[in-house]
Amino acid sequence: MNPEQLLDEAFTLLNRPSRSMRRCWQRGCACLTRLALEQGLCTYWDRVAPSVTRCPMRHQLLALPAFVDASTALLARTAWHGLSRAMHHHVYELAPTVAELEGWHRDVTRLLPQLHATTFANNTSDSD
DSSP states (O other), rough: OOOHHHHHHHHHHSSSOGGGGEEEEHHHHHHHHHHHHHHHHHHHHHHHHHHGGGGGGHHHHHHHGGOOOOHHHHHHHHHEEEEEEHOOOOOTTTOOOHHHHHHHHHHHHHHHHHHHHHHHHHHHHTTO
């Protein structure tokens, strides 16, 4: 599945969770959204700096401000960290709220085209 398909599935899960997932749909939605973000970043790094793709995600996020504007890097970093926290189940913590999941989903949905546009701009300037 590509990042857009993963986001579509996360959106469906967020708005119409199946009965079989009544206790875990929030973490499932967070997982799909984070996976979409990670795949989008992988595609970005493959085009801009292929060696970064092999690095752990935390390192990729640390390198991102050197390649994109600060607001895009911050958006990626905060979404990934929030989604990562939401995915881990601890008995003493509540599942993420619908508002949190909607916010992360919106952020990743907005971020992926920004990364694609940045990739296109970098490739265009490299060929000049």
